[in-house]
Amino acid sequence: MQTLAATDAVVQLLCERVEPLYCLDCLRKSLEACLDRPAPPAADAASRCLQLGLRGCAILFERLPGEVLEEELPRTRSLVLKVRSPTCRRC
Numbered sequence: 001m002q003t004l005a006a007t008d009a010v011v012q013l014l015c016e017r018v019e020p021l022y023c024l025d026c027l028r029k030s031l032e033a034c035l036d037r038p039a040p041p042a043a044d045a046a047s048r049c050l051q052l053g054l055r056g057c058a059i060l061f062e063r064l065p066g067e068v069l070e071e072e073l074p075r076t077r078s079l080v081l082k083v084r085s086p087t088c089r090r091c
Contacts, residue, residue: 007052011059020063021072027056028076035082050083 014023031053034046057076061069 007055011056015063020060024060031079
C-alpha cells in the first residue's frame with residue numbers, strides 16, 4: 001500500500017511542476033521501452049514496475065481535459081493491452 005501511495009505522490013508532485021500531457025508522453029515511452037527489452041531475471045519486479053507505471057498513467061489521465069484525453073486514450077491503449085496480456089513475460 002505504501003508503494004501505491006508513493007507512486008501517487010510522485011506523479012502528483014510531477015504534475016505540479018510539468019504539464020500532465022508531457023508527463024504522460026514520457027511515462028508512456030518509458031513503459032514501451034521497458035516492454036521492448038528482454039525480460040530481466042527479476043521479472044516480478046519488472047511486473048510491479050509496469051503496473052505502477054499504468055497507475056501513473058491513470059493519474060495523469062485524470063488531469064487532462066476531456067478533448068485531450070480522447071486523443072491520448074487510443075495512443076495508450078496498445079500499451080495497456082500489452083501489459084495486461086497473458087503472454088506478457090513481465091506481467
